[in-house]
Amino acid sequence: MNCPVCDETAVSVQEDLWDDLYGYPGQFALMQCPNCGHAFLDCVLSPNQLAKLYTSYYPRKTFEMLTTSRIQKKEVDYVRGWTV
Numbered sequence: 001m002n003c004p005v006c007d008e009t010a011v012s013v014q015e016d017l018w019d020d021l022y023g024y025p026g027q028f029a030l031m032q033c034p035n036c037g038h039a040f041l042d043c044v045l046s047p048n049q050l051a052k053l054y055t056s057y058y059p060r061k062t063f064e065m066l067t068t069s070r071i072q073k074k075e076v077d078y079v080r081g082w083t084v
């Protein structure tokens with residue numbers, strides 16, 4: 001499989017990876033380009049597969065930016081508390 005950035009032949013650096021967080025089916029390999037260092041999965045999803053991935057396995061309708069921002073601010077404040 002060629003690198004999508006520079007078209008060099010990429011090498012597999014990790015095999016048999018799976019989505020242990022959201023359960024998207026399949027096993028994948030992590031590829032890395034020896035020329036530019038870009039890392040990517042060995043799968044090329046069609047537009048229909050991408051749509052299913054993001055609507056069925058990564059439901060964005062439950063994502064709330066305001067809530068997420070507040071959580072991130074708390075985490076940042078927490079870390080700052082340890083570094084001051």
Ligand SMILES: [Zn+2]
Binds near residue numbers: 006008033035038
């Ligand atoms: Zn590359």
